[in-house]
Amino acid sequence: MKRIYLDYAATTPVHPRVLQEMQPFFSERFGNPSSLHLFGQEAKMAVETARGRLARLIGAWPEEIVFTSGGTEADNFALEGIAYAQEDKGNHIIISAIEHHAVIKCANFLQSRGFQVTILPVGGDGLVDPGEVKKSITDKTILVSVMHANNEIGTIQPLPEISKVVKEKGSLLHSDAIQTVGHLPFNVDALGADLLSISAHKLYGPKGVGALYVRKGTKMVNLLHGGSQESGHRASTENVPAIIGLGVAAEVVLEEMLEERTRLIPLRDKLIKCILDKIPDTQLNGHPTLRLPNNVNISFKYVEGEAMILNLDLQGIAASSGSACSSGSTEPSHVLSAIGLAPEVARGSVRFTLGRLVKEEDINFVLEVLPKIVEKLRAMSPLAKK
Numbered sequence: 001m002k003r004i005y006l007d008y009a010a011t012t013p014v015h016p017r018v019l020q021e022m023q024p025f026f027s028e029r030f031g032n033p034s035s036l037h038l039f040g041q042e043a044k045m046a047v048e049t050a051r052g053r054l055a056r057l058i059g060a061w062p063e064e065i066v067f068t069s070g071g072t073e074a075d076n077f078a079l080e081g082i083a084y085a086q087e088d089k090g091n092h093i094i095i096s097a098i099e100h101h102a103v104i105k106c107a108n109f110l111q112s113r114g115f116q117v118t119i120l121p122v123g124g125d126g127l128v129d130p131g132e133v134k135k136s137i138t139d140k141t142i143l144v145s146v147m148h149a150n151n152e153i154g155t156i157q158p159l160p161e162i163s164k165v166v167k168e169k170g171s172l173l174h175s176d177a178i179q180t181v182g183h184l185p186f187n188v189d190a191l192g193a194d195l196l197s198i199s200a201h202k203l204y205g206p207k208g209v210g211a212l213y214v215r216k217g218t219k220m221v222n223l224l225h226g227g228s229q230e231s232g233h234r235a236s237t238e239n240v241p242a243i244i245g246l247g248v249a250a251e252v253v254l255e256e257m258l259e260e261r262t263r264l265i266p267l268r269d270k271l272i273k274c275i276l277d278k279i280p281d282t283q284l285n286g287h288p289t290l291r292l293p294n295n296v297n298i299s300f301k302y303v304e305g306e307a308m309i310l311n312l313d314l315q316g317i318a319a320s321s322g323s324a325c326s327s328g329s330t331e332p333s334h335v336l337s338a339i340g341l342a343p344e345v346a347r348g349s350v351r352f353t354l355g356r357l358v359k360e361e362d363i364n365f366v367l368e369v370l371p372k373i374v375e376k377l378r379a380m381s382p383l384a385k386k
């Protein structure tokens, strides 16, 4: 059976060039970058090359990149690192209601430690209104965290406008850009972000490595204490092969991004339009145009998303219901709740996320099998109109 992977927001396959360039750093080039001998210095130079490549992708200086163990650590480092370093300035943090759990749960933790947290609502299309930020921000606000694009519904936030409001108050803006780095062209200065989270495995790099961009001069405390790696910002011997992989991935996506976007947008729009046209009682979630080039999120009324996923899987198609992190639980995702979906509609949501290996014939196959699956499940559903 042909297998079709449509879950690129959960993770992406490592690009062949990434794998190839990582390989020697597991074996003959195994040195510790902190060592003074040639083995060490070779590894050190390779890590710095990777830093430069990643910096170039987002328009930063290499010294503004701190490598981490992934996107989750980058998000935690941003929130806790700022909260504890800037306590003297204030104790208020603002996040949006549709942040990834890596931000939400970290903010909850900080709240339990005495910080004040405001959770901003979003509109039905998933957009954060800069006016709402303006209403919530005070002289005590040290950090505003709004993701660049949402991993479930794909809505892209108006970060430059939000940044303007944040700057007026002299506060800092963090953005979880894990779904956009390598997928959308941008530059940290144009976005107006002071901190930006990156995860390699969402851009054809390996799992277990990421980075936090920290604008020069930003005062942070460290999460990890120990050696003086990452200019003293993150202790622990560098995951050299993974960092090399992230660097190569950054270079590859920079080369391929525009072409890939131009190829994926029509495929995305075809999938959306044909589902909405062919299958009754369906709706698109997220913004129709301010949307990731690879994201399709549809609610199918009168069916369970989980059942859809299992039936698609039997046909070789990999998609996701809610988000990878919340599937397995029957609670509808916090993102779909935040955009105002009734629980029963949210539970019938399926996310298809496209990427490098997806071809038009794959989309055609999905469009062929999907109506049959929905029909079958609805025939069994007591809620469906018969």
Ligand SMILES: *Cc1c(COP(=O)(O)O)cnc(C)c1O
Pocket: 009, 010, 069, 070, 071, 072, 073, 075, 100, 102, 147, 150, 151, 176, 178, 179, 199, 200, 201, 202, 208, 209, 210
């Ligand atoms: C995947 C993801 C994360 C977590 O990144 P890891 O590298 O898996 O820890 C955080 N935020 C968003 C938006 C993501 O998509």
